Amino acid sequence: MAAEAAEFSPEYAALVHLINSRLSAGPLDIQILPDASFLLESTLGEIINNTLGVPKAALARAFLTARRIFFKYLDNLTENAQVILDSTSIILLFDPEHITAANARKRICLAHRTLPQPEQAKRLKEELWFNKFLVTSKLKRHNKSPTLWFHRKWLIENFHTVEGALSPKWAEYEVEEVILISAEHHPKNYYAWDYMRWVIKSRPGLDPRSSQGMNMQISHLMQKWCMAHTSDSSGWSFLAWMLLLHPNPDPRVSQNLQANTGAEVLDFALMMNLKNLSLWKFLQEILGFTNSEIIHDVRFEYLMNLSEMRGNLPPGSTLQVFARKSLIAIGEYEAI
Structure with a gap:
């Protein structure tokens, strides 16, 4: 599939590689640049100082390829899970309100319920990392996206019982490393604060005595x-x-x-x-x-x-x- 994607668009292959290389590897910011030729060695995208710089034109071409691939393989989602994850990562990077792409990622997470616990935990951690990458970015549409914040809530609601998926201090992590970073980048972020209220009220999987x-x-x-x-x-x-x-x-x-x-x-x-x-x-x-x-x-x-x-x-x-x-x-x- 990678060879086919590269044939369609070098930008798609490059961005998928950059994102996948950083899964669960720490913080990553994103900047979409109108003209990056004078900043980046590559015109396809590059990670510098934990920031993914993507030329706007390259992201647009990658999105067109991602969308084509996504709908081609959507009907056989389970058999092509990695292809769907790769394509939707680019789709949501381009359009954070693409509900069909977000729902496809939910279906893949649900399909992992039949797999051994370590694989379930790995999938959830990678999904939460990717979502954090988007909602804590300085990009307003991603930072304030109701689709992305709902997706994060859905993940924790449905998978907090998976052993090893969330740490005992996950709620504190959500507050300090996700919500407040997002709120700092964009003030009066209704969806971030609404998610924080849900975390405080619900605390799924946590001891009520705490x-x-x-x-x-x-x-x-x-x-x-x-x-x-x-x-x-x-x-x-x-x-x-x-x-x-x-x-x-x-x-x-x-x-x-x-x-x-x-x-x-x-x-x-x-x-x-x-x-x-x-x-x-x-x-x-x-x-x-x-x-x-x-x-x-x-x-x-x-x-x-x-x-x-x-x-x-x-x-x-x-x-x-x-x-x-x-x-x-x-x-x-x-x-x-």
Whole structure:
């Protein structure tokens, strides 16, 4: 088949080789270049410093070949699994919303269920690596692809029971090495954050008793991430979701975490003179609507700063309007 693919398109053969040579071999970024003749020794694609550089014209020609091969062998998918995997890797690299290609890869993974456990685990690890390669790329269509994020969720949902496929720390890996990298490359990445909520809520295959420790760890991690990405409203929204909707069974533990997070973020915002609306909305969410004695002191400080913002900022400015409306809403809450 490789000889046939090369006959059709040298670009297809070269890109398939480059991708397959890196399966499970560590991180790989991708850059699609309008004209790579002055950057790459090869006009077909090249890996430099863990980045796959692909000339746009070469990728387009590889895609045409991949599509032809894919539909030629799709009806005999099981017998031609590697051919389908090769062709769909190029198809999804070119078009991350190609649902037929993604579904074909799902069918191959399901077919591996009949094979020995080590082969099942190997297939899942390679599929997760390839998917990570796409969703953590700096390419917006891949990074924010609902098809690719759903595919990753489907893989973990259906194969978490395969021994050796996922590590005991797979959820932490997903957060740190997949989701937050993707979110950093493209802010307000709805599909990445939605996948993260699923990971936290579902945790397939993990001991439920570990959830509280993991929640605490992720809350601390997210606070640091949000303070480094203060304008990303999706990050602040997720952190509030973690603090308010996934509390510790001991209310005092949850309230202490909420108070400490609020105090540290408020101090940081004042020290840096931050005007990011998403940050102040986060503080309102975790400090504004509570009667907890543990949160009382930091809540009072937050309200004092809201009052100063309402009085000192230019009338009608975004943050001044927010402070005014926030104080009204909190006053109505306290009157109940």
